[in-house]
Amino acid sequence: MSILQKVKEIEDEMARTQKNKATSGHLGMLKAKLAKLRRELLEPSTGAKGGPGGEGFDVVKVGDARVGFVGFPSVGKSTLLTKLTGTFSEAASYEFTTLTCIPGIVRYRGARIQMLDLPGIIEGAKDGKGRGRQVISTARTCNLILIVLDCLKPLTHKRLIEHELEGFGIRLNKKPPNITFRKKDRGGINFSTAVKDPKLDLDAVKAVCAEYRVHNADIHMADDYEVDDLVDVIEGSRVYIPAIYAVNKIDQITIEELEVMDRLPHYCPVCAFHEWNLDGLVEMCWEYLDLVRVYTKPKGKLPDFNEPVVLHRQRCTVEDFCNRIHKTLMKQFKYALVWGSSVKHRPQRVGRDHVLQDEDIVQIIKKI
Ligand SMILES: Nc1nc2c(ncn2[C@@H]2O[C@H](COP(=O)(O)OP(=O)(O)OP(=O)(O)O)[C@@H](O)[C@H]2O)c(=O)[nH]1
Numbered sequence: 001m002s003i004l005q006k007v008k009e010i011e012d013e014m015a016r017t018q019k020n021k022a023t024s025g026h027l028g029m030l031k032a033k034l035a036k037l038r039r040e041l042l043e044p045s046t047g048a049k050g051g052p053g054g055e056g057f058d059v060v061k062v063g064d065a066r067v068g069f070v071g072f073p074s075v076g077k078s079t080l081l082t083k084l085t086g087t088f089s090e091a092a093s094y095e096f097t098t099l100t101c102i103p104g105i106v107r108y109r110g111a112r113i114q115m116l117d118l119p120g121i122i123e124g125a126k127d128g129k130g131r132g133r134q135v136i137s138t139a140r141t142c143n144l145i146l147i148v149l150d151c152l153k154p155l156t157h158k159r160l161i162e163h164e165l166e167g168f169g170i171r172l173n174k175k176p177p178n179i180t181f182r183k184k185d186r187g188g189i190n191f192s193t194a195v196k197d198p199k200l201d202l203d204a205v206k207a208v209c210a211e212y213r214v215h216n217a218d219i220h221m222a223d224d225y226e227v228d229d230l231v232d233v234i235e236g237s238r239v240y241i242p243a244i245y246a247v248n249k250i251d252q253i254t255i256e257e258l259e260v261m262d263r264l265p266h267y268c269p270v271c272a273f274h275e276w277n278l279d280g281l282v283e284m285c286w287e288y289l290d291l292v293r294v295y296t297k298p299k300g301k302l303p304d305f306n307e308p309v310v311l312h313r314q315r316c317t318v319e320d321f322c323n324r325i326h327k328t329l330m331k332q333f334k335y336a337l338v339w340g341s342s343v344k345h346r347p348q349r350v351g352r353d354h355v356l357q358d359e360d361i362v363q364i365i366k367k368i
């Protein structure tokens with residue numbers, strides 16, 4: 001039986017199994033099996049680099065952040081890229097017009113944001129249909145995924161695209177689960193959680209562990225989690241990426257229909273063709289990218305407000321800032337002077353570990 005057939009069999013069995021406390025162990029085992037099969041699917045066939053293992057498109061990362069457009073064919077991804085970035089990407093009424101990855105750049109608030117137009121994907125993309133794997137591998141390298149939807153198409157398309165991305169280890173608009181998983185030599189499975197009446201019980205946890213041949217481990221969950229979260233932690237190699245649903249072609253629907261869509265979380269209605277709400281979309285991308293702009297102040301001069309150093313919220317210490325300016329700057333670093341919302345005094349003297357905030361001004365003082 002091929003891996004895909006095995007996957008299908010397990011998915012069918014899961015669909016047949018009622019979800020309750022009594023079946024949670026069995027479902028946990030099935031989910032772990034599924035995750036393992038999916039990993040096998042993604043592993044490159046022996047030796048051959050660039051095989052079906054899911055190499056992305058070879059587009060150089062430039063700018064401060066990267067946004068990838070993912071969606072079914074003909075939802076308007078290329079039209080959107082052309083209008084947003086000014087880089088032409090062919091658009092047409094037939095499906096699969098775009099066959100490769102087309103990069104463009106948006107300049108916004110001093111940052112350079114790379115946008116990637118990608119070929120349309122279809123159901124089964126993650127399992128190797130069409131260019132799906134290349135598309136999704138490229139999406140994995142992005143700081144934000146723009147899921148482009150056609151508002152005239154069924155709402156179920158959203159779920160289908162999410163399913164394809166999830167099957168490739170991408171988690172959308174989600175924080176990594178706060179689960180500690182520590183293997184040991186003896187002592188069996190110890191499961192503790194900070195939550196009263198958690199969704200997962202010891203049986204389910206044990207079933208998942210057994211599937212991974214783990215018989216001794218300490219597992220602690222700081223929050224209430226599902227089987228999938230535990231599987232994610234054991235499997236590793238998951239990426240957590242924010243996502244926006246850009247619902248395109250709103251010129252084709254009524255105001256009432258639009259109002260319903262406007263209220264859904266992470267949605268941004270647009271009309272690429274007439275350039276409606278493209279500013280709104282870029283602003284939302286900016287918010288979701290969560291970038292931190294830091295202005296450099298040379299000694300005795302005004303800061304340069306036109307060219308911020310753009311950092312990501314998870315990596316925005318003074319040291320990160322220095323490394324972005326020059327890779328040897330840290331060797332000469334003595335301390336930094338900071339003006340802005342991350343400090344009380346202006347300026348304030350700080351060390352390399354100080355965490356910067358958006359629009360801080362920094363002057364680096366070097367050792368003599
Ligand atoms: N009515 C309307 N049509 C649009 C809009 N945006 C794009 N289209 C049309 O939708 C069709 C598909 O647009 P593309 O930009 O080629 O779509 P795509 O998602 O890049 O398609 P593939 O590359 O084939 O996956 C074209 O005929 C566009 O003119 C829009 O906002 N409104």
Ligand SMILES: [K+]
Pocket residue numbers: 073074075091092093094095096097098
């Ligand atoms: K098209």
Ligand SMILES: [Mg+2]
Pocket residue numbers: 077078079090091097098117118119120
């Ligand atoms: Mg296209």
